[in-house]
Amino acid sequence: MKPILRLDMVSKRFGGVITADKVSFSVKPGEIHGLIGPNGAGKSTIMNLISGIYLLDGGNVYLNEEDITNIPSYLRARKGIGRTFQTPRFLQRSNIRDNLLLGADLANQFGFLKSYFGKKVSNFENEVAGFMNLLDFTFEWDADITALTYGQLKQLEIIRSLLSHPKVILIDEPAAGLNNKEIDNIMELINVVAKKHGIGVLLIEHSMDMIMNICEQIEVLNFGKLIASGTPVEVSSNEAVIEAYLGRDLDA
């Protein structure tokens, strides 16, 4: 199958620190692809390079074999790169409906004038309800976004991104700060996203349970370099990975 997202020799440096060093990998449609590594390994940088928040110093990013290296982030989003953030980014002064509508707006893209005179976005609420069935909480549409807990926001951010009908979604540490029940729900949601909707998922996560459970392919990053890639089983027995996570044994 053709990859939906492909990174080719992607490089980025901040001053003297190299945060991405010739990183290449690809994500297929419907595949859950893990990106792991110790803190500061450059995982979030890779996501920012893909979604266009940082510009690349070298290499190329392809979406559906189209080179998107040099186009601005909002156009990348319109072409189908969705993402969530380590700490959820919502509009603090808007209600839940408007916050979620932002995702639907991206899917519709009928321009300001049409949305000014046009009718409300159709199917929007049904679509949200469909995703909410997989989760364990409910909300009131007109409640302030601040009424939700951190864990709920993290889950809702994934839904906001899904409403934009992305081709590939970058999910940054969905499990951090969530309880076990919520983590189970998020895993199920990610599974549905990939398998039922055929969206490519690039997942950063520190919870090894989650990564080993749902990822088909894993890339391991350390100091901006890919040190290993493969299936969960391959990666977890890789010496370089164990060293990066646990440190080198001096006697060995």
Added chain:
Amino acid sequence: MRINKLNIKISNIVILIAAVSFVLVAPRITAGYFMMVVNMGLIFAIAAFGVCVMLGIGGQLSFATVSFMGFGAYFVANLTSGRMGIIMGSIPVIILMIIATTVVAFSIGLVLFKLKSAYFTFATIGLVQVSWSFYLSYVPLFGGPDGISRIATFDIFGFRAEDFHQWFYILVVFVLIVVFLVERIKCTQLGRSLAAIRDNEIAAQTLGINIYMTKVIAFTIAGVLAAFAGALYAMHSQFVSADMFTFERTTTYIIMAMLGGVNNTKGVLVGSMLVTLLPEWLRGMQQYLQLIFGVSVILLMVFMPMGLAGLVTSVGKRLKRKLHVNKKLATSTGMEAKR
């Protein structure tokens, strides 16, 4: 839930009654001069709605309000006073003015929004100084320090607004139209895009929002609203001069918006009326006016950053919570009694 809905309805009804009684009663109990001041408040409110769009919805601080007010005012002044050899009707001249302002504001926006946040704001201060110098000194277009007089009053389908009372009703209609348009922006893609830029630019980018163009569009809308207010001012006063378009004036519109609640059109309307009327009511304390004004602005920012509207909603929420708690207590004690 039900209490919730009822409360919203009650507050809307209160606002509606207040507004209707204001419209009905104000012209009856006010004499000519005071009516004129009320009219000014309504005109300034239209410009302040522009601030509402830029600062309230989009989070961008622009001082350019008076530049565009001046543009609209002088545009109308030149084409309806006969000094250019033509006297146009109000409606065609307003339409022409809106088209011209859209082009000008859009072009200026394209240039100024190459700058980010505070740098953009500083550039708008520069714009105000430049436009003011032109308005004050360039005689062929702006009449120099003497300004332009003998501007035709507002007319539509043969009806001419002859006195301040007739003007009042015309302005009320215009204000309602603008309030409706601004409120509508909030629940469209443009409004949400602006809110996203205000609250979180990075999230906005990754949600496919063209930050630059969205800001330029908001700047254009604010510019057109300001120019419309300027045009109405020129027709209402039948005279314009550059001292309406100084930097000091431009800050007033921001204060009007902040006082009322920068994101809330009803609040901005109240804020504009207050800022326009208070100096009249406090005429006896003329020499302390600036002091009172300055101190109140500081207190406003400390105690109610979201203005009067913010105060009303937070008090409302507190009341609602109290009602809710009381109700819960009542039901829980009822349960116990049953047991």
